[in-house]
Amino acid sequence: MSEPTTEIVTFYEERYSEAARLDGRPQARLERLRTLELLRELLPAAPARVLDVGGGPGAYARELMADGHQVRLIDLVPAHVAQARAGTPAIDAAVGDARKLPEPDGAWDATLLLGPVYHLQDRADRVRAVREAIRVTRRGGPVAVAAISRFAGPVDFASTGRFDDRMLAESRRLIIDGNNIVGGGFTHAYFHRVPELLAECAEAGLSDVTLHGVEGPAWSAAEAAVHGPAAEVVFGAALQLARLYSSERDLAAASCHLLVTGTAR
Template sequence: MDQKIAEIVSFYTGYDEAGRLDRRPSFQLERIRTMELLEQHLPPAPASILDVGGGPGAYARPLLAAGYQVRLVDLVPAHVEQARAGQPPIDAVVGDARELPAPDHAHDATLLLGPLYHLQHRDDRVRALREAVRVTRPGGVVVAAAISRFAGPVDFAVTGRLTPAIVEETRQILTDGINLPGLGFTHAYFHRVADLIAECREAGLTGIVVHGVEGPAWAAAEAAAGTPDGQVVFDGALKLARVCGADSEIVAASAHLLVTATTGQSGR
């Protein structure tokens, strides 16, 4: 394991990923909208789903409850242990998105709801997407998440943390998408929409649609948290996310991007 991967594993081993999606309004929007998009785009149960980078099972568990056959692969051993230990227990193994422990065409759909966040080199991201294509049946579904290039700066601004040092970090992120450890997150890559589409095409995906997960008002929901209008603003942000979800001119305003696509008929 190289040093960068070891640091990512260490970060998540000490981080409460299992509780993350309930902690902040933007995270709650992420959970609700991701689940809605999965319900809309996955084949019907009991389809076989490979959840790559599935963490402790935030999406694998409700998919299991909905009747899907789910296998989870995650880089972090602690996440795999949590996935196996929860109820219902998840079939989970440690693995790398760039070299999946699964045979060709073994699943009806493959999820990459995390790995692209931490693969800073384009070749690695395309390799992970190609692996998703390889293990998915011809004509199957691939769903991949990415962090928007603008998510970090907006988050820092809305939470009052946009210090001079972070402004300089923002200039770097906007230039090359590379997030360096030290500002509350680990090694990461923030995508532009056009680059995400190009990577998916290079991997052999077709029918590519990019959705803005949290919608353009997620920052307003964060700013209103704890105020008398907090719930009203949150509800409005959720409605707006549903309306604007796939509008190509506004998707990048979301904190997260979600690609839905299909594999070619050859499965390659």
């Protein structure tokens, strides 16, 4: 494996637990709820064959299996694959790289690319991953591509009371350069601006594209209010706004995560 790939695997196996992430803080809860809602709107009626690329320990795969879909999970991290296989229900899972999927052309009714793109810092690799997702999806089948907004980190630090001079400097840098600096609490990653994400998906060949802001523009308010008396009221409002403004392109970058949905051609 290359040095970035090795570091990403080490990060998730030794320094970070992905398994509990989506059940924690308000941002993650919004991410989970809205991603599932968007996937359920996007996917064909069950039973459909769904390939979950970068599916981690299987949080979304198990939900989709409960909906009646046949899901196969591919992830770069062996520990994630082991967790997916060991959970209940067990998931058909294998170690693999989004840039070279071990699947035949057009084998799946839908393909989800919910993690790999924001761990690829080279543009050509990101386009290749989306192109691979399209390749393994039947013609006209849906494809979903997730990314992290360029502005998510600074807003997160501000809303949780962690913004300092170092983060101010990082915020200035991120305006120009979307590459994450490894060692600040996260691994190799790339944070997108909306136009470049759409351009990469178009170059890969994704058609009928819709852009969604996953958590909506008020996720940071929910983070700031989490320990106060209005926590659930603010969370409920943030969820309603996330639904209302989901495809408003002018507001998309205010979300932590972006989700592009389209069809394979």
